[in-house]
Amino acid sequence: MAESVKAKQAPQELTDKQLRFRRLVAQGAREGAVIALIALAIYLAMALVTYSPTDPGWASIGHDTSVTNYAGRTGAWLASLFIDFFGQVAFLFPLMIAGYAIMLIRRRNDAVELHWPLVMMRFGGFLLILLSASSLLSLYSVFGLGVSSGGVLGTTVSEAMIRFFNLPATTLLLIAIFLFALTVTTGLSWFRLMDQIGLWTIRLFGYLKSAFAADPEKQAHAKAAAAEKKQKAEAKKRDKQAAKAAEPPVVEDRVMPAGKRGKTADSAGSEKPGNWWQRLIGGRKQKLKRESSGDKSVVRKEPGLDGFVPEPEPEPVEFERFSSTDQAAPATPAKPARKPRQPESRPEPEAPSRSLKIEPFKKEPQTAKVDQPGRGNKQGSLLEDIESPVPPISLLDPPEEHQEKGYSEESLEHMSRLLEEKLSDFGVSVEVVEVNPGPVITRFEIKPAPGVKVSKISNLAKDLARSLAVLSVRVVEVIPGKSVVGIEIPNEEREIVRLSEVLGAPVFKDSSSPLTLALGNDIGGNPMVANLAKMPHLLVAGTTGSGKSVGVNAMLLSMLLKATPEEVRFIMVDPKMLELSIYDGIPHLLAPVVTDMKEAANALRWCVAEMERRYRLMASLGVRNIAGYNRKVKDAIAAGEPLLDPIWKPDEFLANDEQDRPELETLPFIVVVIDEFADMMMIVGKKVEELIARIAQKARAAGIHLVLATQRPSVDVITGLIKANIPTRMSFQVSSKIDSRTVLDQGGAEQLLGHGDMLYLPPGTGLPVRVHGAFVDDDEVHRVVSAWKARGEPIYVDEVLNGAEGEHLPGVPTLSEGGDNEGDALYDEAVAFVTESRRVSISSVQRKFKIGYNRAANLVEAMEASGVVSPAGHNGAREVLAPPPPRD
Numbered sequence: 027m028a029e030s031v032k033a034k035q036a037p038q039e040l041t042d043k044q045l046r047f048r049r050l051v052a053q054g055a056r057e058g059a060v061i062a063l064i065a066l067a068i069y070l071a072m073a074l075v076t077y078s079p080t081d082p083g084w085a086s087i088g089h090d091t092s093v094t095n096y097a098g099r100t101g102a103w104l105a106s107l108f109i110d111f112f113g114q115v116a117f118l119f120p121l122m123i124a125g126y127a128i129m130l131i132r133r134r135n136d137a138v139e140l141h142w143p144l145v146m147m148r149f150g151g152f153l154l155i156l157l158s159a160s161s162l163l164s165l166y167s168v169f170g171l172g173v174s175s176g177g178v179l180g181t182t183v184s185e186a187m188i189r190f191f192n193l194p195a196t197t198l199l200l201i202a203i204f205l206f207a208l209t210v211t212t213g214l215s216w217f218r219l220m221d222q223i224g225l226w227t228i229r230l231f232g233y234l235k236s237a238f239a240a241d242p243e244k245q246a247h248a249k250a251a252a253a254e255k256k257q258k259a260e261a262k263k264r265d266k267q268a269a270k271a272a273e274p275p276v277v278e279d280r281v282m283p284a285g286k287r288g289k290t291a292d293s294a295g296s297e298k299p300g301n302w303w304q305r306l307i308g309g310r311k312q313k314l315k316r317e318s319s320g321d322k323s324v325v326r327k328e329p330g331l332d333g334f335v336p337e338p339e340p341e342p343v344e345f346e347r348f349s350s351t352d353q354a355a356p357a358t359p360a361k362p363a364r365k366p367r368q369p370e371s372r373p374e375p376e377a378p379s380r381s382l383k384i385e386p387f388k389k390e391p392q393t394a395k396v397d398q399p400g401r402g403n404k405q406g407s408l409l410e411d412i413e414s415p416v417p418p419i420s421l422l423d424p425p426e427e428h429q430e431k432g433y434s435e436e437s438l439e440h441m442s443r444l445l446e447e448k449l450s451d452f453g454v455s456v457e458v459v460e461v462n463p464g465p466v467i468t469r470f471e472i473k474p475a476p477g478v479k480v481s482k483i484s485n486l487a488k489d490l491a492r493s494l495a496v497l498s499v500r501v502v503e504v505i506p507g508k509s510v511v512g513i514e515i516p517n518e519e520r521e522i523v524r525l526s527e528v529l530g531a532p533v534f535k536d537s538s539s540p541l542t543l544a545l546g547n548d549i550g551g552n553p554m555v556a557n558l559a560k561m562p563h564l565l566v567a568g569t570t571g572s573g574k575s576v577g578v579n580a581m582l583l584s585m586l587l588k589a590t591p592e593e594v595r596f597i598m599v600d601p602k603m604l605e606l607s608i609y610d611g612i613p614h615l616l617a618p619v620v621t622d623m624k625e626a627a628n629a630l631r632w633c634v635a636e637m638e639r640r641y642r643l644m645a646s647l648g649v650r651n652i653a654g655y656n657r658k659v660k661d662a663i664a665a666g667e668p669l670l671d672p673i674w675k676p677d678e679f680l681a682n683d684e685q686d687r688p689e690l691e692t693l694p695f696i697v698v699v700i701d702e703f704a705d706m707m708m709i710v711g712k713k714v715e716e717l718i719a720r721i722a723q724k725a726r727a728a729g730i731h732l733v734l735a736t737q738r739p740s741v742d743v744i745t746g747l748i749k750a751n752i753p754t755r756m757s758f759q760v761s762s763k764i765d766s767r768t769v770l771d772q773g774g775a776e777q778l779l780g781h782g783d784m785l786y787l788p789p790g791t792g793l794p795v796r797v798h799g800a801f802v803d804d805d806e807v808h809r810v811v812s813a814w815k816a817r818g819e820p821i822y823v824d825e826v827l828n829g830a831e832g833e834h835l836p837g838v839p840t841l842s843e844g845g846d847n848e849g850d851a852l853y854d855e856a857v858a859f860v861t862e863s864r865r866v867s868i869s870s871v872q873r874k875f876k877i878g879y880n881r882a883a884n885l886v887e888a889m890e891a892s893g894v895v896s897p898a899g900h901n902g903a904r905e906v907l908a909p910p911p912p913r914d
């Protein structure tokens with residue numbers, strides 16, 4: 027074992043030693059090469075400088091045995107070879123060798139990696155320099171050198187070129203080749219050289235100007251200003267370098283805040299040698315542009331702290347650059363000039379040291395997974411299904427596994443900077459202080475600079491959405507408990523909230539009210555429920571396809587999966603004959619799903635009558651609401667002494683001992699759901715509005731609640747009267763801000779995402795809550811409906827659709843045309859029955875035609891009005907006056 031460890035370590039040690047040895051060799055070789063190259067360069071230079079044609083060379087053997095060349099006989103020989111072949115250009119050889127040696131010294135800490143293509147290119151460049159320079163020297167006398175000082179090479183090449191071109195063309199070509207070759211060999215940039223020269227010229231001018239300035243005091247002042255400027259620029263440069271080091275590369279690469287860009291250009295302009303000519307051209311261009319557009323934003327002053335008004339920063343200029351970094355951020359408009367300067371004391375939004383607080387929304391622990399719809403068994407067992415008084419939640423599709431689908435931290439950082447930048451492009455200076463990623467949207471909390479109105483940010487919602495390339499942006503003007511403005515940006519992928527997820531949550535299960543509605547999840551992914559009993563009525567609006575019907579279905583299913591028909595009964599109105607007809611036949615219905623609008627209005631009228639009846643009942647029992655009433659009735663039944671109906675009236679035509687006062691039963695909540703409420707308003711008109719207002723005002727205590735849905739949230743549908751009486755609203759996506767105002771009394775719903783995304787305005791508050799609505803599909807609705815149908819049949823109340831005709835309801839319009847009961851379909855038959863039997867009483871008509879008391883009473887009254895029967899005598903009896911109809 028110990029041996030194997032040793033064996034393992036041995037190669038490791040060897041490698042280390044080898045490595046050290048190699049490093050030593052490499053270092054020695056490099057330093058040796060540098061010394062050798064320097065020596066060679068000096069030797070060659072010495073030989074060339076002291077070259078004498080009389081010395082013995084490669085082509086001549088001098089008569090003299092003495093050699094004047096400082097580099098000796100070999101030096102003389104080499105010098106003659108170089109001079110003869112390359113002429114005066116031969117001096118470039120020692121220069122090149124020295125240059126290589128210097129490069130090795132400068133890069134002494136870098137690993138030597140020969141990049142062969144580069145070496146070859148440099149070498150090729152050097153050859154071209156030799157060729158062009160020697161040829162030029164052969165043609166012209168430069169620096170006092172005689173013509174033909176280009177050696178054999180120069181003479182041969184220049185002669186050959188002149189044969190093909192003429193002298194000027196050859197000269198032009200050779201100069202071009204020389205300049206090009208110099209760049210290739212040495213990496214010298216001519217543009218940079220121009221910049222450098224320009225900068226030196228400007229500095230020289232400045233120096234001369236201050237030198238010739240008359241006032242020595244001014245001079246001193248100028249010097250101090252220049253020194254200060256330099257200091258500032260240096261500090262900025264240092265800051266920027268620190269920022270570069272601190273910032274994640276992605277962000278740095280992709281977005282550069284406008285202000286920062288501006289400053290970069292600015293400081294570059296003042297310190298860096300480059301771009302002086304660009305400054306001149308660019309600066310003029312900007313100035314012209316500003317003058318022509320009358321743009322005053324540059325001199326705009328932001329309100330400062332304590333009345334301190336910062337001076338406008340010297341206008342930064344954006345240049346066109348062709349670097350890859352610039353191309354990487356094409357979406358960033360270059361408008362740094364508009365960025366107002368922040369006062370010194372205020373942290374700048376793009377302060378590099380700032381670290382963004384990314385805090386996901388608080389998620390409440392959802393412990394109640396106990397009878398969460400079985401993930402494995404989608405359908406609950408049949409036995410469980412039938413046995414329980416209410417169908418189980420397992421009938422619904424199970425919730426989906428939530429995955430983290432939001433933005434990455436880098437993206438959030440990037441987006442917050444982009445947001446700041448975009449807002450500053452629109453002249454609004456803000457700072458993103460916190461980011462809350464949620465399952466569907468991400469909220470950026472921004473702190474506007476002092477003096478920035480929040481309405482200005484709200485008005486930019488559409489522009490922001492466009493410039494951030496997202497579907498929509500919602501501006502939350504007030505976040506309770508915080509002094510920030512929220513900007514909600516949709517995630518790239520959104521999660522679907524399943525109804526079963528909300529119904530399985532403790533908030534729903536722990537709620538004792540049978541009218542608990544599951545709405546969906548809030549922006550943090552926490553389930554949201556609401557109690558219809560407390561609302562007490564709900565208005566739902568949204569354009570087609572916004573998820574309104576799915577929302578209504580989710581609310582209905584949440585009641586159907588919590589309440590029995592003894593607790594809650596429904597009246598459903600569905601003009602479209604599509605959405606709610608699916609519920610036909612469930613035991614909770616008080617009447618078949620109403621599709622005829624006249625019947626729907628009757629149903630509302632019946633609700634008013636029922637409301638009045640319940641009030642009378644409650645008053646007689648001395649309770650204030652339906653809960654108190656039900657408690658009293660239940661207690662009495664439990665005590666074995668059921669209460670008797672205090673408002674029951676005996677039938678006047680029956681003997682008193684034949685009739686018993688009925689016992690009181692508990693009263694269910696009644697929920698009236700109208701799917702397309704605008705249709706009803708159009709067909710039936712004003713009467714509906716009055717009925718709704720009447721119910722809305724009073725029905726809360728009587729346990730009657732309205733859920734009105736409409737896809738036309740206009741003022742002729744959602745009238746002032748209705749709005750005033752229905753304080754709880756729910757708006758899915760609407761098409762305009764005006765529509766949003768009609769529903770919620772404020773904008774925002776037009777910025778929703780559709781598909782169940784909604785704003786819920788709870789009763790008694792002005793602040794809507796964003797909710798991602800629960801999704802429920804038709805299959806799930808079918809399953810729940812079948813489960814209820816298997817549990818029992820509906821017991822319809824006939825009068826619902828007749829509109830409690832006989833009932834006299836003060837202040838409630840009668841709905842039958844003309845207001846008389848001769849229009850009743852049964853009138854002729856009733857007259858025939860009365861005149862044939864020669865007896866008339868309301869109860870006999872009631873029994874004969876199996877109709878309600880009110881309708882029968884109306885028919886009798888109509889007969890009295892038309893003289894068929896006499897008015898009621900002192901004992902309530904009437905005579906039949908009209909003869910029986912003639913028999914055929």
Ligand SMILES: Nc1ncnc2c1ncn2[C@@H]1O[C@H](COP(=O)(O)OP(=O)(O)OP(=O)(O)O)[C@@H](O)[C@H]1O
Pocket residue numbers: 522523568569570571572573574575576577737781782783798799800801802
């Ligand atoms: N909560 C939700 N989650 C995900 N998708 C949803 C949600 N609600 C609705 N949707 C999607 O939006 C589509 C339209 O919804 P829905 O039919 O409820 O719209 P609507 O407003 O009722 O339209 P219409 O008035 O024309 O009936 C649905 O088919 C569904 O795909």
